[in-house]
Amino acid sequence: xxxxxxxxxxxxxxxxxxxxxxxxxxxxxxxxxxxxxxxxxxxxxxxxxxxxxxxxxxxxxxxxxxxxxxxxxxxxxxxxxxxxxxxxxxxxxxxxxxxxxxxxxxxxxxxxxxxxxxxxxxxxxxxxxxxxxxxxxxxxxxxxxxxxxxxxxxxxxxxxxxxxxxxxxxxxxxxxxxxxxxxxxxxxxxxxxxxxxxxxxxxxxxxxxxxxxxxxxxxxxxxxxxxxxxxxxxxxxxxxxxxxxxxxxxxxxxxxxxxxxxxxxxxxxxxxxxxxxxxxxxxxxxxxxxxxxxxxxxxxxxxxxxxxxxxxxxxxxx
Amino acid sequence: xxxxxxxxxxxxxxxxxxxxxxxxxxxxxxxxxxxxxxxxxxxxxxxxxxxxxxxxxxxxxxxxxxxxxxxxxxxxxxxxxxxxxxxxxxxxxxxxxxxxxxxxxxxxxxxxxxxxxxxxxxxxxxxxxxxxxxxxxxxxxxxxxxxxxxxxxxxxxxxxxxxxxxxxxxxxxxxxxxxxxxxxxxxxxxxxxxxxxxxxxxxxxxxxxxxxxxxxxxxxxxxxxxxxxxxxxxxxxxxxxxxxxxxxxxxxxxxxxxxxxxxxxxxxxxxxxxxxxxxxxxxxxxxxxxxxxxxxxxxxxxxxxxxxxxxxxxxxxxxxxxxxxxxxxxxxxxxxxxxxxxxxxxxxxxxxxxxxxxxxxxxxxxxxxxxxxxxxxxxxxxxxxxxxxxxxxxxxxxxxxxxxxxxxxxxxxxxxxxxxxxxxxxxxxx
Amino acid sequence: xxxxxxxxxxxxxxxxxxxxxxxxxxxxxxxxxxxxxxxxxxxxxxxxxxxxxxxxxxxxxxxxxxxxxxxxxxxxxxxxxxxxxxxxxxxxxxxxxxxxxxxxxxxxxxxxxxxxxxxxxxxxxxxxxxxxxxxxxxxxxxxxxxxxxxxxxxxxxxxxxxxxxxxxxxxxxxxxxxxxxxx
Numbered sequence: 001x002x003x004x005x006x007x008x009x010x011x012x013x014x015x016x017x018x019x020x021x022x023x024x025x026x027x028x029x030x031x032x033x034x035x036x037x038x039x040x041x042x043x044x045x046x047x048x049x050x051x052x053x054x055x056x057x058x059x060x061x062x063x064x065x066x067x068x069x070x071x072x073x074x075x076x077x078x079x080x081x082x083x084x085x086x087x088x089x090x091x092x093x094x095x096x097x098x099x100x101x102x103x104x105x106x107x108x109x110x111x112x113x114x115x116x117x118x119x120x121x122x123x124x125x126x127x128x129x130x131x132x133x134x135x136x137x138x139x140x141x142x143x144x145x146x147x148x149x150x151x152x153x154x155x156x157x158x159x160x161x162x163x164x165x166x167x168x169x170x171x172x173x174x175x176x177x178x179x180x181x182x183x184x185x186x187x188x189x190x191x192x193x194x195x196x197x198x199x200x201x202x203x204x205x206x207x208x209x210x211x212x213x214x215x216x217x218x219x220x221x222x223x224x225x226x227x228x229x230x231x232x233x234x235x236x237x238x239x240x241x242x243x244x245x246x247x248x249x250x251x252x253x254x255x256x257x258x259x260x261x262x263x264x265x266x267x268x269x270x271x272x273x274x275x276x277x278x279x280x281x282x283x284x285x286x287x288x289x290x291x292x293x294x295x296x297x298x299x300x301x302x303x304x305x306x307x308x309x310x311x312x313x314x315x316x317x318x
Numbered sequence: 319x320x321x322x323x324x325x326x327x328x329x330x331x332x333x334x335x336x337x338x339x340x341x342x343x344x345x346x347x348x349x350x351x352x353x354x355x356x357x358x359x360x361x362x363x364x365x366x367x368x369x370x371x372x373x374x375x376x377x378x379x380x381x382x383x384x385x386x387x388x389x390x391x392x393x394x395x396x397x398x399x400x401x402x403x404x405x406x407x408x409x410x411x412x413x414x415x416x417x418x419x420x421x422x423x424x425x426x427x428x429x430x431x432x433x434x435x436x437x438x439x440x441x442x443x444x445x446x447x448x449x450x451x452x453x454x455x456x457x458x459x460x461x462x463x464x465x466x467x468x469x470x471x472x473x474x475x476x477x478x479x480x481x482x483x484x485x486x487x488x489x490x491x492x493x494x495x496x497x498x499x500x501x502x503x504x505x506x507x508x509x510x511x512x513x514x515x516x517x518x519x520x521x522x523x524x525x526x527x528x529x530x531x532x533x534x535x536x537x538x539x540x541x542x543x544x545x546x547x548x549x550x551x552x553x554x555x556x557x558x559x560x561x562x563x564x565x566x567x568x569x570x571x572x573x574x575x576x577x578x579x580x581x582x583x584x585x586x587x588x589x590x591x592x593x594x595x596x597x598x599x600x601x602x603x604x605x606x607x608x609x610x611x612x613x614x615x616x617x618x619x620x621x622x623x624x625x626x627x628x629x630x631x632x633x634x635x636x637x638x639x640x641x642x643x644x645x646x647x648x649x650x651x652x653x654x655x656x657x658x659x660x661x662x663x664x665x666x667x668x669x670x671x672x673x674x675x676x677x678x679x680x681x682x683x684x685x686x687x688x689x690x691x692x693x694x695x696x697x698x699x700x701x702x703x704x705x706x707x708x709x710x711x712x713x714x715x716x717x718x719x720x721x722x723x724x725x726x727x728x729x730x731x732x733x734x735x736x737x738x739x740x741x742x743x744x745x746x747x748x
Numbered sequence: 749x750x751x752x753x754x755x756x757x758x759x760x761x762x763x764x765x766x767x768x769x770x771x772x773x774x775x776x777x778x779x780x781x782x783x784x785x786x787x788x789x790x791x792x793x794x795x796x797x798x799x800x801x802x803x804x805x806x807x808x809x810x811x812x813x814x815x816x817x818x819x820x821x822x823x824x825x826x827x828x829x830x831x832x833x834x835x836x837x838x839x840x841x842x843x844x845x846x847x848x849x850x851x852x853x854x855x856x857x858x859x860x861x862x863x864x865x866x867x868x869x870x871x872x873x874x875x876x877x878x879x880x881x882x883x884x885x886x887x888x889x890x891x892x893x894x895x896x897x898x899x900x901x902x903x904x905x906x907x908x909x910x911x912x913x914x915x916x917x918x919x920x921x922x923x924x925x926x927x928x929x930x931x
Contacts, residue, residue, distance in 0.1 A: 018518070034815075034835035043871040046818035076818075097636050117638035118520040119592030126591070138640070140520030175520055202523065203514030306818075 009307050013125040013132040016141035017182040025150070025187060031303035032151050032296070038075055039298065049076035049309055054110040055103050056082045058135070059096065062114055064270060065135050065145075068294070069112050072301035081108070100124050110305065113137070131308045139173050144304060145269055146179035148297040150187065152289055153224055155296070156265060161188035166218040166260070168250060169228025169277055171195040171204060172239070176228060176269045181207045194218035195228075196250065198239045215250055222260040226267040227252050227278045243276050253279045257287070265289050321345050322739050323358050324698065327366030331373055332673040333689040342371060344696040347739040351692065364741065366700055369733045370668070373676040373688050374406025374697025377649060379471075379496075379550060379574060379624035382408075382439070385426065386415025391629040391717045393430040393439065396649075399627070399716035400437035401743040403649040404732025406697035407438040407687060408627075412449065413472035419444035419455040421463035428464045436742045437735075438697070440466040440685060442496060445484050451476050454484060461491045466683050469496035471550055474532055476502060481536065485545030494546040494572070494682065499532035499557065500524070500600065509640055511584040511601040519588055521639065524601055530556035537564035540571050548682065549573035551626045553600040555610035562619050572682055574624040575611050577648060577655040578722060583608050586722060587639075594635045594642035595722045598628065612659075615674070616666060622678040625652045629718030647716050651709055651723045653701065657730035675699075695738060702733035702745060751911065754902055755923035760883070763899040764793070767881055768800035770897050775848055780876060781809040782847040786816060786865050787836040792916040793883060794852040812840040814851070819864040838868075845873040850897075854912035856882040859893035884923055886910045 009024050017025070038044055054073045058066050066082065073080040083103070094102075096115070103111065112133045113121050118140035125132040136142040154160055165184050167177050171193055184191050185208030193204060194212040205211050212218040219225055230246055240246060257264065266278075266288040274280045283290060322344040329340040329352065336352075343351040343358060382396040391399075393410075400408050410427060412418035418427065424441045431439035443460035445468045447453045457468060468488060475481040475497055484495055505528050510516050512523025533549055537560050540547045549561060552573040564571040584604050586596045596602060603611075614620045628645025635642050653675075660666040676699070680688020687697045708727045711719035735743040755763065775781050778801065785794030791813045802808035815836040851865050862880060869878065881897035886904045904910060904925060911924045 031835055034837070037838060041871060042873060045871070047867070048818040095633075095636070096638060115638070117640040119639040122591045123638065138520050139522075178518070178520055201517040202512055202525075203517050206514040207518055 012308065013121070014143055014304055014308065015121045015125050015132060015134045017143045017146050017179045017186075018141065020186075022186050025147070025183060028147055028300065028303050028307060029151050029154060031307060032147070032299040033155070035299040035302040035306070036296070038302070039295070045075055045077055047077045048306055049073070049078035052078040052109040052309060053107070054078050054080045054112060054305070055108040056080060056112045057100070057103065058082070058084050058114045059120075060114050060116045060136070062136070064294075065114065068297045069135065069301050071298050072305060075298070076302055076305055078305065096120060096124070097127065100128055104128050104130055109309065133304060133308070136175055139175050139178070141179045142175040142269075143179050144297065144301055145176050146183040147304070148293055148300040149180055149226065149267060149269070150183055151296045151300055152267065152293050153265065155292075156289065157223065160184060163189040163223045164192065164221065165189050165224040165226065166192045166194065166215075166222040167226045167228065168194045168215045168218060168252070170199045170230050171228075172199040172201050173231070174228050178207065180226065181209045185209060192218040192222070194250075196240050196246075216256065216259055219256060219259045222264055224265045224267060225252060225257065225260055226269075229269065229271065229273055230277050247276060251277055251279060252282050254281050254285075257282055263287065267293060270294070320347070320739060321358060321361035322364070322696070322736065322741070323356060323361035324364045324366050324371055324700070324736075325356070327369045327371035327700065329371045329690065330669050330672045331690045332669050332677045333373070334691060336690075337669055340371075342690060342698070344698075344736070344739045347696050349690050349692050349694045349696050352690065362741075364700070364734065366733075368702070368704065370672075370701040370703060371690075372672045372699045372701060373680075373690050373694070374735070374737065375404050375653070375675040375699045376407045376409075376679040376685060376688065377403075377405050377625050377627065377652065378409040378622065378679045378683055379576075380408045380410050380627040380649065381413065381629065381645070382410040382427070383629060384414060384430065385423065389717075390631050393427060394434040395715060395717045396627075396629075397431060397434045397436040397439060399647070399649040399714060401735040401737070402715045402732075403651070404653045404699045404701065404735055405437055405649060406699060406735060406737045407440060407685065408649075409440045409442050409466060409683060411442050411469060411471040412444040417444050417449045418442075418460075418465075419447050419449065421456065421459040424460045424463035424465050437737060438687075440464065440683070442467045442469050442471070444468065445470045445475050445495065446480060449473060451480060454480070454487065457484070457487060458491065461493060465493070466685060467494050467496050467548070469498065469550065471496060471498045474498050474500050474502065478535060478539065482539050482543055485539055485543040485547060489543075489545055492684070494548045496548045496550050497532070497536050498550045499536060499552075500528045501531050504528035504531070509597060509601075510587050511603045513584055513604045515584045515588050515604070519592070521587070524599070526554040526556055526603065526607060529554050529600055530560065533557040533560045537561065537569055537571050540564065540569040541567065544570070546570040546572070551576050551579065551600055551624070552620070553579045553603050553607065553611070555607045558610055558614045558619060565619070572621040573619075574622050575615060575620050576624060576626050577652050577659075578646060579603065580608065580611055580615070581655050581659050582722060592639045593722075594637070594639055595646060595720050595724070597639060597642055597644055598626070598646050599644040612664060615660060616664060620674070621682060623652070623656055623674045624679070625649055627716075629716055630720050632719060635720050646720050646722055647714070647718050648721075650714050650716060651721055654707075654709075654728035654731050655723060657701075657703065658728045662729065696736060697738065698736040700733040700735070701730065703730045705729070705731040705733070705745065707731055749926055750929045751924040751926040753922055753924050755900060757915075757921040760899075760921055760923065763883065764796055765800060767897045767899055768797050768804060771797065771850065771881065772801055772804050774879075774896070778805045778807050778809065780846070780848045782812065782842060782844065782849045782875075783809050784812040784814050784840070784844075784849050784851055784869070786814050786851060786853040786861060788917070789854040789912055789914055790852045792914045793854060797852060797881065810842040812842070814838055814840070814865055814868055816861060816864040816868045819868045821860055821864065840872060843873055844869060844875045846876050848877045848879065849875040850879040850881055852881045854883050855910050856880075856885045856893075856895050856898075857888060857910075859889045859891035862893050863891055883912055884910055
C-alpha cells in the first residue's frame with residue numbers, strides 16, 4: 001500500500017483563519033471528525049505525535065482553552081509543557097520575544113500561544129522554527145474556536161453551505177467573531193452579526209457579513225445563533241451602561257430564540273455569563289450544543305497538531 | 319578664502335524661476351556666481367554633469383533624541399543621516415529629556431550641531447513647560463537662543479486656551495506654532511488607522527476625526543488671533559479640507575505632509591503581518607486619505623514636505639504591535655520615496671518638488687537658505703535622478719533602522735550635500 | 749508504466765475461496781472469528797471472505813475496518829514535514845475482546861503496515877488471537893512478520909509495484925506487477 005500525497009496545510013503555523021483556503025479548512029474539519037472517534041475508544045490515545053514537545057505558552061489566563069489543548073496533545077501522545085505568564089519571567093519584564101527564544105532553545109516542536117495583543121503569534125511565527133498555533137491573540141483571531149464552531153455546525157447540518165449564522169455581542173473586542181466571520185463566509189455560510197452600536201467596529205461588513213444593531217433582525221430565521229461573552233469590566237462604562245441594560249436588549253432569551261428557525265442551534269464559546277448574554281433556560285435547553293462545542297474543541301485541536309506535525313524524512317515503504 | 323565650483327549641473331531654483339544648465343561658484347560659504355560657464359583655477363571642483371543642483375533641502379520635522387535618548391539617535395548621528403539624505407538643515411522637535419523648554423537646552427542643541435559640522439540644526443522650542451500643556455514656556459528666551467518655531471510635538475496642545483495664548487504671544491517674534499493635531503480622547507489607545515483593516519486585524523483604531531477636530535480648532539484659533547499655525551504631519555482628507563478653507567478665509571495656516579503618508583496605506587500593516595515599522599502617529603491612512611493628500615501636494619495646498627524622522631531602538635520595535643513605540647526614521651529615504659512617487663509617478667514638475675523641500679520650508683520658518691541667489695548661504699543639494707538603489711537600513715548613518723521602506727528599489731537619490739560651501743556628503747560611485 | 753497481470757478476476761475469486769476454506773479449517777469455532785480489513789483495500793476483501801465463510805459454515809462472521817494511519821512508524825520525525833497521510837474510518841461494530849481477529853490486507857511487503865495494525869488493534873481491546881490473511885505476499889520483509897493465510901506469493905524486486913484492484917472501488921479486478929519504464 002503506497003500513500004498518495006494528501007492535501008495538506010501550506011504553512012508551518014496556524015496563526016489565523018485569514019490565511020487558510022477553503023480546501024485547508026475542509027481538511028482540518030475532515031481530520032477532526034476522525035479524531036473525534038478516539039475519545040470513544042477504550043484507550044483514548046494514539047502514538048501519532050509520540051516524542052513531540054508542545055509548549056502551551058499562555059500569556060493571558062485561560063483554563064478551558066489550555067485544558068482543551070492539553071487533552072488534545074496527550075491524546076496524540078505528545079509531551080505538553082505549560083507556561084503561564086504570571087508564574088514566570090514575564091512578570092520580571094522579559095519580552096515575549098526573549099521568552100519565546102529561550103523556550104525554542106529547548107527545541108519544542110509546537111508553541112501554542114495565547115496573548116492579549118494582536119499579532120503576537122505572527123511575530124513569533126516569523127522568528128521561530130517551531131510551529132506556532134494561535135490560541136487567541138487580543139481581539140484579532142481565535143482560529144481553533146472558529147474551527148470547532150464550524151465542526152459543530154457541520155456535524156449537525158452536514159454542511160456549512162447556505163447556513164444562516166447569527167453572532168451577537170461585543171463585536172469590537174471579540175476575536176471569536178472575527179475568526180468565525182472569515183471561516184463561515186469562506187465556506188459558503190451567510191453570517192449576520194449584531195451588537196450595541198457603540199461596540200460595532202468600523203467596516204466589519206468588509207470581512208464578509210451583514211451588520212445589524214438589533215439582535216432581533218439578525219436572529220430572524222437563523223439556523224444558528226452564537227452568543228458572545230460580554231465583559232463589562234473591560235468597557236470602562238463608556239461603551240455600554242450596565243448588565244441590566246445589556247440583558248434587556250442583547251441577551252438570548254427563550255422569547256428571542258423563537259424568532260430563529262425552529263431547530264436553530266444555540267452556541268457559545270464559553271465561559272458563559274448566565275443571565276447576562278444568555279438565559280439559563282436557553283443555555284441548558286434542547287437546542288443548545290454548547291457542550292458539544294467543547295468535545296469538538298479537543299478533536300479540532302488534535303487535527304491541527306496532527307496536520308502541522310512532521311519531520312524531514314521520506315515516507316517509509318509498507 | 320575657500321572656493322567651490324559646481325560645474326555643468328541642471329540648476330533648479332524656484333526662487334529665481336531657474337531650470338537650466340549652469341555652474342555655481344561658491345566663495346567663503348556663500349553663493350557668488352551663477353553662469354553657464356565658469357572657470358576658477360583655485361576652486362575645488364564638483365562635476366555635476368547629469369545631476370540636479372538645488373537649494374539645500376530642509377527637513378522641518380525631525381526628532382534628534384538628544385539630550386536624553388541617545389541610544390536611539392544623537393545630534394551627531396542625526397545630522398549625519400540628514401546630509402546622507404540630501405538635507406542641509408533640519409528643525410528638531412523638543413520632546414527630548416529634558417524637553418527643550420529653555421534657552422539652556424536650545425543652546426546645548428545648537429552647540430552639539432555646530433560640533434558635528436554637518437547639517438544645520440534649528441531647534442523647535444516647547445510651547446509649554448515640560449511639554450505638560452499647562453504653562454507657557456519661555457518662548458522669547460528660546461528665540462534668542464536660536465529657536466525658530468514652537469511645538470509640543472509628540473503631543474497636541476490639547477488645551478484650547480493655551481493654544482490661543484501661544485498663538486498670540488508668538489506674534490511678538492513672528493514665529494509659527496507647529497501643532498501635532500489629535501484629540502487624545504478620540505485616539506483612545508488606538509495603534510493604527512481606524513478602518514476596515516484595523517477591524518480585520520483586531521487592532522484599536524485611531525479615527526481620522528481625531529486629527530480633523532484638532533485641525534479645525536487650530537484654524538479657528540489662527541483666525542481669532544492672527545497667529546501662524548503650521549499643521550505637523552497632516553494625514554487626513556478632512557484636515558486638508560479644513561486647511562484649504564482656512565487659507566481661503568485668510569488665516570495664516572500652513573501644513574506639511576510626510577513621505578510615508580503619501581507612499582503607504584493602512585494595508586501595509588496587514589501585508590507585513592504586524593511589522594511594527596508600519597506603526598507611527600498619525601498612522602498610515604486608508605487610500606481615500608492618501609489620494610487626497612497627493613492631490614493636496616499637486617494643487618499646492620500642502621506647503622512643504624517633512625519626514626517626522628523618529629528613530630527608535632530595535633529592541634523597542636521588537637515588541638508586540640500594541641506595545642511598540644510610534645515612529646519611523648525618514649531622513650535617508652525621503653528624497654527617493656517622494657521623487658519616485660510625486661515626480662515620476664504623478665508628474666509633479668521638478669521645480670515644485672524642489673520648492674516643497676527647500677524654498678517653501680525656508681520661507682515658512684524664516685530660515686536662511688532655500689535659494690541659490692547670489693549672496694545666499696551655500697547650502698546645496700545635488701540630486702542624481704538616474705540613480706537606482708535598494709533601501710538598505712543596515713547602511714543608514716542614523717543609529718536606528720525602523721523604516722517601512724526596507725528592500726524597496728527606488729530611482730532618484732541624493733548625489734551630494736553641501737553646507738556652507740563645504741561638501742559634507744557624497745554618494746559613493748560604484 | 750508497464751504492467752503485467754499475474755492474477756485475473758477469476759483467479760482472485762478462486763484464491764479467496766481457498767483462503768476462506770483454510771480459515772474455516774484453522775479457526776475451529778467459527779463463532780469466534782472476526783474479519784477486520786486494513787484500510788483501504790483490505791476492507792472489501794474482508795467482506796468477501798466473510799461471505800465465503802458464511803457459505804461454507806452457515807454463519808457469517810462480523811466484518812470491521814481498521815485505519816492504521818495514526819500508528820504508522822513513518823508518521824512524525826521520519827515523514828516529510830507537514831505531509832500527514834489522510835485519515836480514514838475505523839469501524840469495529842463488534843468488540844475485539846476474546847475474538848479471533850483475522851486481519852485482512854491486499855499486499856504484505858515490509859510488514860510495517862501489519863505491525864501498525866497490530867498496535868492499533870491492541871488499543872481497542874484484547875483479542876483471543878490475531879491472524880493475518882493477505883491476498884499477495886511480495887516478499888522483502890523488514891520486520892519478523894508472517895501471514896497465516898496467503899493468496900498468492902508473487903516475487904518482486906524493490907523497484908516494482910504490486911497493484912491489487914478490486915471492483916468495489918477500482919472498476920477493474922486483478923493483480924498486476926507494475927514497473928516504471930524510463931523515457
